[in-house]
Amino acid sequence: MAQTDTVTRILDTAEVLFAERGFAETSLRNITSKAKVNLAAVNYHFGSKKALIQAVFARYLDPFTERFHTVLDELESEYGERPIPLEVLLECMARTVLEVPAERNSLKVFMRLLGLAYTQAQGHLRRFIQDHYGSVFTRFAELVRRATPDLPDAERFWRLHFMLGTVIFTLSGLDALRDIAEKDYGEHVSVRDLIRRLRPVVVAGMNAPLPEPAKAAS
Amino acid sequence: MAQTDTVTRILDTAEVLFAERGFAETSLRNITSKAKVNLAAVNYHFGSKKALIQAVFARYLDPFTERFHTVLDELESEYGERPIPLEVLLECMARTVLEVPAERNSLKVFMRLLGLAYTQAQGHLRRFIQDHYGSVFTRFAELVRRATPDLPDAERFWRLHFMLGTVIFTLSGLDALRDIAEKDYGEHVSVRDLIRRLRPVVVAGMNAPLPEPAKAAS
DNA sequence: TGACGTTTTAAACATCCGTTTATAATCAGA
DNA sequence: TCTGATTATAAACGGATGTTTAAAACGTCA
Numbered sequence: 001m002a003q004t005d006t007v008t009r010i011l012d013t014a015e016v017l018f019a020e021r022g023f024a025e026t027s028l029r030n031i032t033s034k035a036k037v038n039l040a041a042v043n044y045h046f047g048s049k050k051a052l053i054q055a056v057f058a059r060y061l062d063p064f065t066e067r068f069h070t071v072l073d074e075l076e077s078e079y080g081e082r083p084i085p086l087e088v089l090l091e092c093m094a095r096t097v098l099e100v101p102a103e104r105n106s107l108k109v110f111m112r113l114l115g116l117a118y119t120q121a122q123g124h125l126r127r128f129i130q131d132h133y134g135s136v137f138t139r140f141a142e143l144v145r146r147a148t149p150d151l152p153d154a155e156r157f158w159r160l161h162f163m164l165g166t167v168i169f170t171l172s173g174l175d176a177l178r179d180i181a182e183k184d185y186g187e188h189v190s191v192r193d194l195i196r197r198l199r200p201v202v203v204a205g206m207n208a209p210l211p212e213p214a215k216a217a218s
Numbered sequence: 219m220a221q222t223d224t225v226t227r228i229l230d231t232a233e234v235l236f237a238e239r240g241f242a243e244t245s246l247r248n249i250t251s252k253a254k255v256n257l258a259a260v261n262y263h264f265g266s267k268k269a270l271i272q273a274v275f276a277r278y279l280d281p282f283t284e285r286f287h288t289v290l291d292e293l294e295s296e297y298g299e300r301p302i303p304l305e306v307l308l309e310c311m312a313r314t315v316l317e318v319p320a321e322r323n324s325l326k327v328f329m330r331l332l333g334l335a336y337t338q339a340q341g342h343l344r345r346f347i348q349d350h351y352g353s354v355f356t357r358f359a360e361l362v363r364r365a366t367p368d369l370p371d372a373e374r375f376w377r378l379h380f381m382l383g384t385v386i387f388t389l390s391g392l393d394a395l396r397d398i399a400e401k402d403y404g405e406h407v408s409v410r411d412l413i414r415r416l417r418p419v420v421v422a423g424m425n426a427p428l429p430e431p432a433k434a435a436s
Numbered sequence: 437t438g439a440c441g442t443t444t445t446a447a448a449c450a451t452c453c454g455t456t457t458a459t460a461a462t463c464a465g466a
Numbered sequence: 467t468c469t470g471a472t473t474a475t476a477a478a479c480g481g482a483t484g485t486t487t488a489a490a491a492c493g494t495c496a
Binding site: 245246247257258260261266267 | 482483486487
């Protein structure tokens with residue numbers, strides 16, 4: 001099965017290089033030479049560089065969304081009509097994020113890719129992710145809405161993205177930060193450590209008091 | 219003074235294009251044609267594309283750090299030996315961030331650039347920023363340390379970066395998010411609105427309860 | 437005016453990019 | 467073993483990139 005071998009070798013190499021340098025800064029020749037594969041193989045198997053980028057994401061996001069939907073199903077049948085507490089929802093998401101890429105020790109890569117999807121231009125990527133995986137985010141957001149009934153809709157929208165920023169930014173820039181932390185505090189930090197540290201901060205942020213109204217307070 | 223004119227026209231155009239598309243995705247020909255300047259002018263005035271990128275950052279960060287140092291001086295002389303409250307420190311930083319690029323209506327650009335500095339590869343940029351502007355961050359971190367004496371050093375280190383992630387991620391991806399928010403909640407959101415919303419979340423995150431210890435809790 | 441340092445300009449440079457082509461190798465089914 | 471489709475490979479394509487060169491234009495001061 002030389003075909004599958006070539007395809008996965010391309011994907012394995014591409015995801016690492018993309019995560020390290022970004023999409024535009026990683027050439028097909030970088031990928032194919034490191035993967036020991038012919039240059040034309042990418043266009044043969046994937047069609048284009050854009051399609052390769054999307055395939056790299058799909059390999060993470062397909063199992064993630066499937067698993068996340070399953071776990072949410074279980075939670076919903078367990079709680080019935082009662083709202084699922086915010087802590088449970090966050091815990092459940094964290095667990096899923098941890099489990100999916102675990103087999104390849106690539107959580108760091110996964111997070112970095114998510115960060116790139118947000119920050120790199122690549123309009124096609126945003127559209128691809130929105131179209132293929134928007135529904136699972138919508139479902140999660142709706143459950144968060146029920147868990148935080150006192151939060152105005154707009155406020156919750158923004159806080160969800162604040163928290164997304166906290167997590168993605170931290171985990172995607174992890175390598176650089178870890179070096180500093182290790183040097184300054186002599187403490188080795190695993191991704192699981194970081195998630196343990198993140199949880200109370202995220203929960204406190206979501207439950208923070210509402211900001212003072214825009215124009216009031218003379 | 220045609221020289222100054224050319225230099226600033228290059229910088230003005232470059233910062234907008236960099237913020238929109240990133241560094242690698244913006245070619246010198248993009249910049250020079252939009253700025254109505256000869257292609258070779260960039261290499262003549264700045265030496266290289268890397269140097270141009272650094273010059274774009276220096277134009278924001280030089281006045282920012284100068285002003286921030288001044289404001290911190292004032293705060294320290296006002297509080298003497300007493301620690302400056304966290305809210306005051308954050309408020310002071312937010313005000314400085316808002317004031318510096320205000321004259322050019324370019325806060326959005328500034329934030330987006332900061333986000334790029336973190337997420338794009340560009341090792342030279344990280345080194346440049348670290349070398350030239352690391353000291354002001356160190357000073358701020360020390361003041362935060364005195365404001366949160368109960369926080370373990372490592373915990374505070376990570377929380378500072380969590381908060382940095384929240385702010386930079388949100389403000390740098392602001393355009394996309396603002397479109398969604400406007401469509402879904404019919405609410406126009408200014409950068410000042412967002413900072414108003416950010417403050418309670420950031421404060422609550424910094425003051426969140428400590429995470430449970432790593433291996434305890436049978 | 438004339439000479440000189442600075443700035444602008446057009447053109448070329450070498451290099452890299454993503455993609456395509458045409459040919460060779462490989463493999464399964466008859 | 468021959469056939470036909472699938473996969474691998476080397477080479478080339480057209481175009482874009484950052485940078486350099488050498489000549490022109492400009493401004494300034496004697």
